Amino acid sequence: MAASAPIKKTVYYGTFVHSKSLSELDICAKGAIGVDENGVIAFVERDVSDVANVIQKYGEWKDAEVVKIEDNGFFFPGFIDTHTHASQHANTGLFGKTTLLSWLETYTFPMESSLSSLSKASTVYSNFVSRTLSHGTTTCAYYATIHVPSTNLLADICLKRGQRALVGRVCMDTMSPDYYRDASVEAVIKDSKASIDYIRSIDPSGFIVKPILTPRFAPSCTASCMSALGALAKQTDAHIQTHISENKSEIALVKSLFPDSQSYTHVYDSADLLTPKTILAHAVHLTHAEVKIIKERGTKISHCPASNTALTSGCAPVRELLNAGLTVGLGTDVSGGFSPSILEECRQAIWVSRFRAMHDGDEAKLSTEEVLYLATRGGAQVVGMEDKVGGFEVGMEWDAQMICLGRVKKEGEQEGRFAGNVDLFGFETPEDKVNKWVYGGDDRNTERVWVRGRLVHKR
Ligand SMILES: O=c1[nH]c(=O)c2nc[nH]c2[nH]1
């Protein structure tokens, strides 16, 4: 579905759910949200018994389209995936019993290298953007590959499909296979600049696509490469993304490569890579001193629980990170992670927090409300879009998903259109429905998805 049709004033009518705070959802059973031609929320009305009354109240909205939730469902903010590798999508589910460093050599570098082929990149990237949109992901921080043309192609696809994206050309000038590495620091900077310039040229407003500098991780980058990227970030005011402290062997490797650095975090800090616009994925094994520096720099964290479990990297201490005041969002980290769905990541975040709780105590447990916050408002802060997306306030943009759970079924009734794992029996409170969706829902319940008021996915 191309996202090019003009939009008209629309009133979204029915239940809407979004986060009020980290621990509290706002569930409005009968609401009406008016979205203007720019995709901006113009009004939010609660306790609406008849949408006609709302349309009458706002005179100039008399010709507005009305989009109503049928049966049991609700409007929910679009999900924000703060860390994923579009270039690894074709490997999803393929990781065997590898851990990070062997997984990179065995599966990841060969696959990413093969995306120098623009036709292969086109197939994989188009498929992944469709797939993530179908799961309600309206904003994504993407890693592409080292190749400028296919990285730029990913940005083209996101812009055409209307998915908000930070798109990064991967930088790696050392400890990488001969067939897949940057030739020099000069090449890293030249190619990174070329990709920044291209992405800014196709969307000068940056409303939909933006570039993001992407040093892969400290073992793949020389100190001079990282410093040059830190300087380029400053010069271009670009976002930055990288990996940190995912796995104990990786941390030992960083220590051996940068013996004069106090920690993994110090390696990035010395290169000026820790800014308020930096996203650090994983953060599983950080020390208190590292957390303190990250907090001081205003740098953000992407929690990737499915990936951390699949590659047996560890259980990130999310409660501790939150208590320390860090900003945290969720990331699918495909294909370390095995699912393109942030809803799945919500479940995985809950499970991982329960494993932490078995050692750390009940306070470590994340609730449904908390993971939904991380998936929306938290993610928005991580990608620097908290004033635009993640919730339904006047002035914010309509990045939303229509979740449908189907009808309460009578005995013997066949599964209908929303055949999924969620069954309703009629007694459920609105809170129960949200919980049933979080624990049992999937893309079969994601009926429609909008970005800036534009329909970008329909089942
Ligand atoms: O989860 C990960 N995926 C990657 O592609 C990667 N590269 C370095 N470190 C990484 N971690």
Ligand SMILES: [Zn+2]
């Ligand atoms: Zn990753």
